Amino acid sequence: MQGLSATGRAWVGVEVDQQKAAQLARELVVPETVGRLLVGRGYGDLESAAKFLYPDAGHLHDPRLLPDYEAAVKAILGAKERGEKIYVHGDYDVDGVTSAALLTRFLKRLDCDVVPHVPHRMREGYGIHLDAVGWAKEQGCKLFLTCDCGVQAHEQIRAVNEAGMTAVVTDHHELGETLPEAVAVVNPHRRESAYPFAEISGVGVVFKLCMGIADELGIRRENYLRAYLDLAVMGTVADVMPLTDENRVITSLGLPVLRDSKKAGVQALLKVASLDMADRLTARNIGFQLGPRINAVGRVDDASTALDLLLTDDPVEAFGLAQALDAANLLRRSHQDEALAQAIARVEAMPELPAVIVVDSEGWHPGVVGIVAGKLVEKFGRPTFVLSVDEAGNAKGSARSIEGFHLKEAIDLHRHLIIGGGGHAMAAGVNVSGQNLVAFSESVAAHAQATLSPDAFLFKVKYDAEATMAEAGPDAFTQINRMEPFGHGNPEPVWLVRDVELVGMRPTRKPEHVGVTLAQNGRKRGAMAFGIGESFAGKKIGDRMDVLVKMDMSEYRGQQEFRWTVVDHRPSG
Structure with missing residues (x-):
């Protein structure tokens, strides 16, 4: 080097094996530059390379391989047949909102009585709040469906059971030691899962579950895909899922469906993002124009506005809701720019750059700390926690990481110092009491220093x-x-x-x-x-x-x- x-x-x-790349290029009748890329990305044989280059609906995996698929379908179709009201609980990010919208629209298409809900970030926080269980019971719901959340909501699922409702969890987040006591936990990360590809999003899990139900009810696959791929592709891309395997199929087929969506809310969203006249959409359009607008309203206001947008069939209402998302995005940028400038100044004032950056402030909007953490990782090349201090003195926020430092594992090692937390290898959330904040900062930095090589902190660019x-x-x-x-x-x-x-x-x-x-x-x-x-x-x-x-x-x-x-x-x- x-x-x-x-x-x-x-x-x-x-x-890259140059001979292998040249041979593959000849077999596929493509330039050798494409052959080099395919081999370098792990598609070195003709079958896998052809599947990659020509994604097709036939490449979608069998939904029946999802864990607890049969139990989930039985619960959903049973509630439909009995005419029972169904509660759909999503999350406040793009994945959670599109999951709730897709599941709600699909169930309503089956003539089910559905009560959809996404949590308010400030009032309810991430996941299922116990108040939501109470609301579902008050509404007379008998089936409680989660999407993009719930796999570690043991207390809340017990409360669902005690309230006389049936719980079905659909989620894609990492598992805890045990599963919640639901009649079905549909999560491809389950240890006994036979599902071929675990890296689907929350909306991906819902999309596949509903696709299986549609198949069983005789709904044409082509019609199902045309109706719901627009929502599936937005959640998949915005949740930064790897665009390989099944996600590549969802994205490749979903982008044209998104562009030509018949949903009033999607068309209004495209309009405020100045994409309504675009000849074609790319994943980048979702990541930088559509996704941030949906996320923004959940960050600085109420994500239910975004859910309403994706559920309405009224073009006038849709445009008003889309404008609200656009305004929320401008406000989000303002909060973000202010917090980022302050956070950078604090890091640059540190006498020495620690192995893990932890910065906190009472003035930072809780809805933007995750974005700020990501920006700091890009600038300083260190795993970073950005925390907003609440009135009780607790520091709650988000973390982003670098390759080789698993955030969830680091958080699990520090359970004795935190109020709560969880997430993935590269992104996580944590809540730390004020009195433990210094100890947590020092300990997590020491853990990183002990486990990471000096090369891990080098800025790298791959070609x-x-x-x-x-x-x-x-x-x-x-x-x-x-x-x-x-x-x-x-x-x-x-x-x-x-x-x-x-x-x-x-x-x-x-x-x-x-x-x-x-x-x-x-x-x-x-x-x-x-x-x-x-x-x-x-x-x-x-x-x-x-x-x-x-x-x-x-x-x-x-x-x-x-x-x-x-x-x-x-x-x-």
């Missing part, structure tokens, strides 16, 4: 393969787009192009961005370097460098132009 790049990062290449300027051109870009949708688990390809000459630089209105022109073997290529403009300070025309690039198509005044996006650079040699 060479030294660090101009932005202080280490470059890590994917090992997929090497290419020449000629190879990484418009024709390759067209072929590589067959690997869309790109996102988590299937990122946009990054290419290492060695020994190019800097033949032009042009400033932009923002100093963090710079336009450059690069040359190699008589060819020239325009490129943009976003966010790393300062790294070109001191560079001179004629300098030779290695570059990491993505291929892109820019549009200006209706004209499209192929270009590179420079991810990083270093001197050649």
Whole structure:
């Protein structure tokens, strides 16, 4: 490995068997650049590569393989036949809201009497509040369905049982030591699960469960997919699920359905996000435009507004609700920018950067601490906890991690110092009493220092393969787009192009961005370097460098132009 790049990062290449890549490319009749990508991403045989390149509804796994599938279906169809009221409990993020919307819409299509609910972040917190159990009982519900939550809600599910209701849990979060006492716990992460792919989202679990019920009731698969893939794809992408296996099928098939959705709420959401006239949608549109608007109302206000949006069939009501989401997103940005600036200042004021960053404040909005934690990880390369201190002095918030540091395991090791917490390897939530905050901060940092190697704290950028300027051109870009949708688990390809000459630089209105022109073997290529403009300070025309690039198509005044996006650079040699 060479030294660090101009932005202080280490470059890590994917090992690719070039002969295998060439053979696969010949078998698939694709350029060798595509063959290199497929082999590098684990699709080295013809069958898996063809499945990846050509996702199809037939690749969706059998819903009947989900744990407790039969018990869940029996409970749902039994409630339908008896005419019993059904309570649907989701969550306040995109995955939880789309889960609740999909399940509610599907059950109503079966003529069920449904009471949907998503929790208020401030009043109820994450998961199932005991008050929700009381509300369900007051409404006369007999079946209590959860989506995107419930797998560790032992007390709440016991309360459901004691209230005379039947509980069915659908969730995708990591399991605790034991399962809640529900008649069915549909979670692909269960140890005895025969389901082939565990990394589906909460809405993915609901989507597959309902698909199985639809199959049993004789609803045409094509009609089912057209009706619900728009909701499934939003939750899958926004919850940052890996876009591989079944998630790739849901996303690839779901994006066109989302674009042409007949749901008034979805169309209104596309309109306020300025996507209603788009020819096509990408996973990036969900991650950066649609998802944040749904999440925002749950962060700074009431997620039920987002649920109402996805359930309404009235275009006028839908547009008003979508505007409310848009306004919430602007407010979220304001809270986020303020908290982020303060958090960065606090970290930079620390005498030494700890192995784990823990920052807290009374003034930070609880709804944005997760986003701020992610931004701090990007800037400082450390696992980070960002906590908002409440009136009782307790520090509650979110954590984001780096590769190699499992947040949930770290939290479990510190149960004696916290009020509560849980999550995944890379994202978690925690609640710490004020008197234990210093001890928790020091202990979790010591744990990271003891378990992580110094290399873990290096900023790294991965690239997929090497290419020449000629190879990484418009024709390759067209072929590589067959690997869309790109996102988590299937990122946009990054290419290492060695020994190019800097033949032009042009400033932009923002100093963090710079336009450059690069040359190699008589060819020239325009490129943009976003966010790393300062790294070109001191560079001179004629300098030779290695570059990491993505291929892109820019549009200006209706004209499209192929270009590179420079991810990083270093001197050649």
